[in-house]
Every structure is written in structure tokens, then in C-alpha cells.
Amino acid sequence: MKVPKLEERITRIMELGYSVLLLVWFFLPFALRTPTALVPGRLGSQLGLAGLGGGLLTAMAWLVPLVALWQLAFFFVEKQIPPILARKSPLALLLGFLASGIVLGSHVLHVLAFAATASYFAKVGIFAWIVLFLSLGYNAYVLLGLVRLVGSRDKSRQELQAFKSEREASPEAKVYAGIQKRLLVSFLALITVVIVIICVILLRDFSQTLLSSVIANGESIVDRTASMAKSSPGDGKDHISRDDYLRDEANKNKKAIFPFNNLTYYRNVTRSATVSDTKSVSADPKAVATGTKSATTGAKSATTATKSATTGTKTATTATKTATTDTKSAAPGTKAANTDTFVALESTLPSLVGKKVTADPESIKTTGWRASADGKRIEFTSPVTLSGQILGYVSADYDRDVIYEPYFRTQTKVFVVAFLFIYLSIFLTYFLGRAIVLPLLFLNMSVNRISKTLSGMIGGRIKIAANLLTYEDHVKTKDEIKGLSVEIGDMTTVIRGVVPYISASTLKYADRATPTSEARDL
Helix, strand or coil, rough: CCCCHHHHHHHHHHHHHHHHHHHHHHHHHHCCCCCCCCCCCCCCCHHCCCHHHHHHHHHHHHHHHHHHHHHCCCCCCCCCCCCCHHHCCCHHHHHHCCCCHHHHHHHHHHHHHHHCCCHHHHHCHHHHHHHHHHHHHHHHHHHHHHHHHHHHCCHHHHHHHHHHHHHHHHHCCCCCCCCCHHHHHHHHHHHEEEEEEHHHHHHHHHHHHHHHHHHHHHHHHHHHHHHHHHHHHCCCCHHHHHHHHHHHHHCCCCCCCCCCEEEEEEECCCCCCCCHHHHHHHHHHHHHHHHHHHHHCCCCHHHHHHHHHHHHHHHHHHHHHHHHHHHHCCCCCCCHHHHHCCCEEECCCHHHHHEEEEECHHHHCCCCECCCCCCCCEHHHHHEEEEEEEEEEEEEEHHHHHHHHHHHHHHHHHHHHHHHHHHHHHHHHHHHHHHHHHHHHHHHHHHHHHHHHHHHHHCCCCCHHHHHHHCCCCCCCHHHHHHHHHHHHHHHHHHHHHHHCCCHHHHHHHCCCCCCCCCCCC
């Protein structure tokens, strides 16, 4: 029994390890039962596909363990396997390419279906990444094996391979950077740069468009709610209309593209007492008329009223100081002069009702938005004002992941498609390079044979015979290279017709760089 070479042993061990890895990848999720993990054996139902499509997808996934078991059998019953099913047969390589492609496709479909946030990739285990990258490498390895196997069955390719091996084994052979390699590197770099630039530009524009849409939607919601709250700012029966409005908004939110977490109306409790007193004084015309009449009774009453007003002012000042003291205790480290306390009166999230928060009135006096400190939420606010006083504000709270989910899904799709395109472009460039290089190599091989034959005749190593100068045209393309090959064949025909008329002594001195002469006596 012939012992396989070291490279062959390494290849067999790698194929054996990959087959075992595929079996573990396929059956391990059944035992773990992780809800978000990829389960290849239930791929169709996991992706929510029913009917023929889901069944066909699941059936294709089950081909992976069957192919892996078949590849494992090569290492134990290789002699009993028919040649058509042998380890390096076209069918075996094709099934290996199909199995690794199904593994890659399963991961791609799962990513496109469930990768809504960056946390998805954080939850993917290292084992899944190992299987993914090894499948990618194995897929490329098998595809190249198929290409070489098909080429090895062509007689011209066999002669070319022998010629290349002979030339590489020669100590005088020069090593040149192949055209195919230069084409592969140049085209791949160009394609990658173009794809990256296009992806970056499109994703940036889409991100800006998406953010503008979300901002317009969020500001519209808080503006509408603030207008409603302004028309019914009281704490009595007014809250019924606000509750009805928020209930309607909550129902609309269930079908919204960008749903909010909560929509809440916050009332300013720091300044509400002052605003209420102002409203009651200006709203009673009888009291104003009575005050006018009493003002004519004498300066003494006016003085008394002035003292009372002064006392009231002091009382209001004392109340303001007390409120300021409460604000300091509620929001440590914030300047009390710029901070008010707000309480949630109504909300689409009942647990927020009654919650107190502190805010700077200057920061909410216009409709706008701001991100939370941890960057996980975005809050839109709009003030509720009356007579220049801020009665409160409306807040709409969004999860950042919810807002950016469409962008993240689009970004994932773009990256996946770009990567697949780059992967395919590698092989397309490889085949393009072969289409250009192979005719040149065939031409090189044919010319080299003619050159060796002539060199042997000149050196006396080969007898002078016209039938030895035969040009074999292996170029099958219909382009300039084919034209050059035909011209070389015609030139060889001319040389072959001249050779019978050339003497051996002439050929003996044909390889000298300069002619020589001899002096003889006549």
C-alpha cells in the first residue's frame, strides 16, 4: 500500500475534522434549545416559512449531515466505494460545495431575519463563527478543486501542466509575477473600493433620511399632544379628555413603524400655584369692580390694601424659596434658579403616573429632542404654555434600537450582499485571468518545443530532420493570440522546408555570436 504524501494526509485530516464539525453544528442546537440560536434542522419553521418553501429549505438543510456522514465513510471504506463516488470524484466535490454553501446560506438567512440590533451578533457564540469561516474557506477550496478537476481531463491542459512542472523544476527557470495574480489583486482591490464607497454613501444618506423622518414624526406627536393639553390644562374633569386622547394615541402606536415607549403629560408643580392665583384674579370681573369702588373710599383703605399685598408678596416669596429648597433636594448638583419640578398627570404607561422629575424650563420651552445619558433612549418634548408661563410639557420616549432597527437591518443586508459580491468577484476575476493566461501559456509551450528542437539540432543532440519541427497549435480562442499562434505556425512551416537544405556544418557554427574565418594556403 502506497503511503500518501504529507500534504495528502493533512488534507484528509482537515476534511475529516470539517465533517465532524458539521455534524456537531447541525445536531448541537437540538440539545441546547436556545431560543435565538440557529437550528439548521428547523430552518424553515424558524424563519416563519410555511408550506412548500419552508419544507424545501429544511430538506436542503438536512443534506448537510448526510454529506458529512458520507465524507466520514471515505476514511473507513474507501476501497469499497465506486469510483463515481470516490473522495475526489466530481460528484463528491460537488456535494461538498453544496453542503458548505447550505451552511453559509443558513447563517445568512438567519442574520437577515433576526439581526435587528447589534446585540444579535454579541449573542452569537464563537463556535458559530468558527463554522461560518471554515465553511467559507472549504467552499472556496472545493470550488477550486472542481475547476482543476475539469481542467485536468483536457489533454492540452495535461501537457501544459507537465510543461509548467518541468520549467519550474529547472534551476535556470525565472520566476515571474503571473498576469493572473496581478489581475486578481488589481481587480479585487478596485471592486472592493467601489463597493465600500457605494455602501458608505448610501448608508449615510439612508441614516440621515431615517433620522429626519423619526424626528418629524416624534415632534409631530408631542406637538399635537401639547396643543390638546393646553386646551384642557386643569386637574379636574379636564383629565378625562386627556386620557381619551392618550388612549387613542396608544392604539395608533401599536401599528406605528416607530412605536414609542410612552407618551406622558408632565405638569409643572413648582409654578402651578402662582399661575392659578393669576388666573383666579383676572377671571372675576365683579371683584375687580368692587376693588375699584373701595379705592375711592380713602387712602387709608388703599394703604391697608398695599400692606396686605406686600404681605402676600412676602408669603409668595417664602413659598418660592420653599419650592426652591425642594428642587435642590430633588436634583442635587443642579442650579435651583433654573430647575422646576414636574409630575406626570397622564401617560400611556400607567406606572409613570405620579412620577416626579426635574427639568430646566429653558431646555423644554421649544419642541425638540435629546438622547439619554446612556444613549439607549431618545426623548421628544414639547412645552405646554399659557400666558407665557410653562404649565408643563409632553414627553414621547423612544428606544434607540427601535428607531434604528430599519437602518441596522438595511446595513446588515448591504454588508452581506457586498461580501457575497466580493466573494463571487474573486472567482470571476480568477476565471477571467485564466481565459487570458491559458492561451498565452499554450503559445509559450508550443514555441518552447520548437525552440528546444532547433537548439538540439544546432547542438548536435538531435538529428537534423524536418519532420521533428512540428508546431502544435493549442490556442482555441478567436482573438489576437490565436492570430499570433497561426503566424508562428506558418513560420515553423517555412523553417521546416528550409532545414533539409542546411548542411550539418552550417548548423554547427549557427550558434556562434560572431562569424569566424580561417587563413588557408591555396
